[in-house]
Amino acid sequence: MNLRGAAAVxxxxxxxxxxxxxxxxxxxxxxxxxLGAIRDAGLRKQDIECLIMQSNGxxxxxxxxxxxxxxxxxxxxxxxxxxxxxxxxxxxLAEAAAFIAAGLANYVLVATANPVDPxxxxxRRGRAGRAADPFTTEWQIPYGPVVGQNGYYAMIAQRHEHxxxxxxxxxxxxxxxxxxxxxxxxxxxxxxxxxxxxxVANSRLIADPLHLLECVMPCSGGAAYVVARSDLATxxxxxxxxxxGGACCVxxxxxxxxxxxxxxxxxRAAKKTxxxxxxxxxxxxxxxxxxxxxxxxxxxxxxxxFCAKGEAGDWLQEQDFTFxxxxxxxxxxxxxxxGQPNFAGxxxxxxxxxxxxxxxxxxxxxxxDVDLVYLTGSGGVFAVQSAAxxxxxxx
Amino acid sequence: xxxxxxxxxVENPTxxxxxxxxxxxxxxLLYQRCTNCNRAVFPPRGSCxxxxxxxxxxxxxxxxxxxxxxxxYTVVRQPADQRFARHVPYVFALIELDEGFRLFSNVTDxxxxxxxxxxxxxxxxxxxxxxxSLPKFRIRG
Numbered sequence: 001m002n003l004r005g006a007a008a009v010x011x012x013x014x015x016x017x018x019x020x021x022x023x024x025x026x027x028x029x030x031x032x033x034x035l036g037a038i039r040d041a042g043l044r045k046q047d048i049e050c051l052i053m054q055s056n057g058x059x060x061x062x063x064x065x066x067x068x069x070x071x072x073x074x075x076x077x078x079x080x081x082x083x084x085x086x087x088x089x090x091x092x093l094a095e096a097a098a099f100i101a102a103g104l105a106n107y108v109l110v111a112t113a114n115p116v117d118p119x120x121x122x123x124r125r126g127r128a129g130r131a132a133d134p135f136t137t138e139w140q141i142p143y144g145p146v147v148g149q150n151g152y153y154a155m156i157a158q159r160h161e162h163x164x165x166x167x168x169x170x171x172x173x174x175x176x177x178x179x180x181x182x183x184x185x186x187x188x189x190x191x192x193x194x195x196x197x198x199x200v201a202n203s204r205l206i207a208d209p210l211h212l213l214e215c216v217m218p219c220s221g222g223a224a225y226v227v228a229r230s231d232l233a234t235x236x237x238x239x240x241x242x243x244x245g246g247a248c249c250v251x252x253x254x255x256x257x258x259x260x261x262x263x264x265x266x267x268r269a270a271k272k273t274x275x276x277x278x279x280x281x282x283x284x285x286x287x288x289x290x291x292x293x294x295x296x297x298x299x300x301x302x303x304x305x306f307c308a309k310g311e312a313g314d315w316l317q318e319q320d321f322t323f324x325x326x327x328x329x330x331x332x333x334x335x336x337x338x339g340q341p342n343f344a345g346x347x348x349x350x351x352x353x354x355x356x357x358x359x360x361x362x363x364x365x366x367x368x369d370v371d372l373v374y375l376t377g378s379g380g381v382f383a384v385q386s387a388a389x390x391x392x393x394x395x
Numbered sequence: 396x397x398x399x400x401x402x403x404x405v406e407n408p409t410x411x412x413x414x415x416x417x418x419x420x421x422x423x424l425l426y427q428r429c430t431n432c433n434r435a436v437f438p439p440r441g442s443c444x445x446x447x448x449x450x451x452x453x454x455x456x457x458x459x460x461x462x463x464x465x466x467x468y469t470v471v472r473q474p475a476d477q478r479f480a481r482h483v484p485y486v487f488a489l490i491e492l493d494e495g496f497r498l499f500s501n502v503t504d505x506x507x508x509x510x511x512x513x514x515x516x517x518x519x520x521x522x523x524x525x526x527x528s529l530p531k532f533r534i535r536g
Contacts, residue, residue, distance in 0.1 A: 138405045138412060139438050140499045142529055144487055145403070145475040151487050154469035162467075162512040208470040208507075255489060256437060256497045257444065261467070 002276055003094065005394035006101035007108075008233040008240030011041025011226035014351040016187045017339025020116040021220040026056055029113030030064075031071055033224035037109065041226040042237040048226070049105035050078040052096060054088045054112035056342050068111075078104045084248055084386060085379025086290060088112060089223070089347035091386035093375075094246025096227035106229045113222025114342040135254040146207060149292065150215060152255060152381040154207035157295040159262040161209055164310040168211055170317065171294040172200035174329075175213050175336055177321035178291065182333025184323060184364040189219060189339035214294040214336075221341030223351050230394050239392065241357040241373075245276030246388035253383055263309070264299035266376055266385035274305075277389040281305040284389075285370045286356055287327065288349035290378040291334040300376050304387065328366040331356060346377040353390045400523045402478045411439040414456065419528045422520045424461050426496045427454035435495035461518030462535065463492035470507040486510050490532055501531045 013036025015029065030053060038045060051074065053064040065079035082088040082095060089112070096108035146152065160166050179195045182188035195213055203212040233240035249272075251265035274280050281304055289304075291297045298312045306327075307315040321329035332338050332352040335345040353373040355361040371393065377386040408416050418425045427436040429443040431453040436443060442451045468488035474480045486502040488510070502510055516532040523529055 134409045135438055137403075138409065141403050142405070143499055143501050143531075144471055144479045144482065144485055146469070146471055146487060147473055147475040151469045151471060155467035155489060158469060158512065159467045205470075205472055207472070208468075210469075254438075254499075256499065 001101070003097040003101040003246070004244050004276055004278070005242055006230055007097040007227050008230050008242040008394070009093070009225050009350070009354045009390065010228040010233045010236045010238060010240055011037040011039070011043065012224070012351050012354050013037040013040055014223040014348065015113070015221045017189045017219045017221045017341055019219055022116055024115045024220070026113055026115055027067060027071055029115060029222040030068055030111050033113060033222040034068070034072055034109055034111045037111070037224035037226045040238070041228065043107060043226065045072065045074050047107045048074050048109045049076050050080070050096070050099055050108040051076045052080050052082060052092055052108060052110040054082050054092070054110070054343055056112060056114040056344070074109070076105070084250075084377065084384045086292065086343055086346040087248060087377035087379040087384045087386040088343050089350045090290070090375045090377030090388050091246070091248035093227070093243050093350065093388040093390070094248065094386075097243040097246065100227060100229050106232055108227045109224065110227065111222070111224035112343045112347055114344050115220055133253045135256070139256070140254065148218065149381055150207040150210060153293045153295055154210045155255065156261050156299070156382070157209050157293070159260065160295060160299070163262055164313060166298065166313045168201045168209060168214070169197060170313045171214060171298060172197045173316045174291070174294045174297045174321070175200050177325070178330045178334040179337045180322045181331050181364050182337030185332050185338065188333040188337055189217065190333065190337045210293060210295070216292050216335045216340040216345065219339040219341050221339060221344045223344045223347035225347075225350060225354065239358050241354040241390045242392070242394040244278070244389040244391050245273040246386065247272035247276075248384065248386040250384045251382060253380065255381055261382060262299070264303040264382050264385060266300050266378065266387060267303035269376070269385050269387040270304040273387040273389055279372060279389060281374070283372055284374040285368060285372050286331060286366050287329045288353045288373060288375045289330060290346055290349060290376045291330055291336050292340070292378065296378060297329070297334075299382070300378070304374070304376065323364045324367040328368070331361060331364050331366055346379070349375050349377065357390055357392050402523070403476065404523070404527055409439070411441050415439050416527070419520070419530065420526060422528060424459040424518055424530050425456050426459055426492070426494060428457045429453050430455055437496035437498055457494065459492050459494050461492070461530070463490045463516055465502065465510060465512055465514045465516060466491040466497055467512055468502065468510050488532070490516060498530070502534065503531055504533050
């Protein structure tokens with residue numbers, strides 16, 4: 001038994017990224033996107049039988065389902081968490097589908113939101129990143145905290161460059177093609193700003209070897225989706241985006257104990273997801289891959305089997321990742337150009353995958369036919385990674 | 396020794412790491428080795444992450460010679476914590492010790508542009524307070 005085709009995403013709602021929303025709190029944003037997703041699905045509150053509310057990392061998620069149950073006036077018969085940081089949005093697809101396949105619920109609501117950057121840091125505030133786990137506070141911070149995750153992903157990029165020669169000019173391909181997509185998405189934070197390879201390579205070094213235009217910008221936002229049992233999904237207003245497979249692999253919390261961290265753990269999630277879906281990388285119409293940094297996407301492409309490990313450098317240059325290209329990637333602009341509202345950043349790939357399957361992405365709708373979408377999520381520093389396949393048909 | 400060290404330090408070591416910090420105060424770099432599978436383990440914990448280790452408490456303290464290599468590194472040019480502002484650009488690195496474990500640290504006394512993956516390094520101790528010493532590394536000549 002598995003969840004292949006058992007459920008579909010039938011409702012979505014996403015807030016336009018803003019630098020921050022200091023006047024809002026987590027609960028009010030969760031309420032706004034949750035109600036939006038239920039309306040989009042054409043459902044009523046009382047249809048929702050399972051809540052999966054994801055904390056933004058700064059607020060304890062321990063009682064979030066109960067809080068939002070009271071806030072929204074929704075009394076589900078099951079509730080759960082995801083707790084996979086940036087991997088949560090994509091991981092939630094398989095989780096919701098599994099609950100539905102097991103008969104725990106017919107309609108599941110998944111949501112997250114972020115009022116302000118919970119790292120409470122970054123360049124604007126000049127403070128250290130959030131570090132809740134003792135492995136980080138005890139063994140990393142005393143040697144000089146890095147802004148957000150910049151330094152840790154920089155070490156991955158450094159390692160990749162050392163092993164395979166993937167330099168900034170080659171990595172820039174991801175940032176540039178995704179920006180073209182963002183330039184066709186009015187909701188994207190960098191809608192008005194085109195960039196070139198030279199712009200990326202000449203942008204300020206943030207943490208060697210990563211440059212400014214290879215990094216996401218933290219912002220505020222939120223997103224929610226409703227998953228429904230497949231046979232019920234067909235009666236709802238929008239074309240369903242069927243969930244054919246998914247996985248979420250937890251690897252570690254720090255970088256100290258990896259065989260070699262130039263290899264992303266999404267490999268295990270990808271294998272399991274493709275096996276469940278009955279399709280492989282070459283069958284995918286478009287890709288919505290978690291993009292905290294250029295190097296994140298590159299490792300995910302390699303480890304998911306779109307090119308051989310270490311060969312991304314030349315392979316990337318032969319692809320057209322724009323919405324009108326041969327292999328559209330992060331058609332909304334990706335988090336690097338759309339914005340990263342913390343854990344809701346990982347939900348943006350789900351939102352966009354669903355819009356593309358529906359054919360409702362507007363100006364950035366892929367010009368090729370979209371029937372299969374491959375998605376990834378990533379949390380921490382390759383600490384936890386998820387994968388999923390969405391499809392237009394429940395096969 | 397700095398009298399007023401203003402940078403972040405661990406106030407309460409975890410259950411398994413108090414002994415590590417005590418040894419660090421005596422300039423001894425400890426790591427754990429598993430009596431069941433012989434794996435080198437760091438950071439300190441109570442049980443071995445090895446695939447065949449199912450018993451709690453198989454890890455014993457060992458002392459490292461402090462020699463290793465740069466596994467990866469970055470140059471921090473923008474401090475996330477203003478207390479480090481006067482040190483930028485500094486090298487934040489993951490060091491692989493010859494005994495087979497890794498730890499985060501700094502590589503100092505070198506132009507950051509000269510650091511490379513694979514360079515041999517040797518530990519030295521930075522006595523940041525009367526009680527706390529941090530292991531840091533210099534290129535081994």
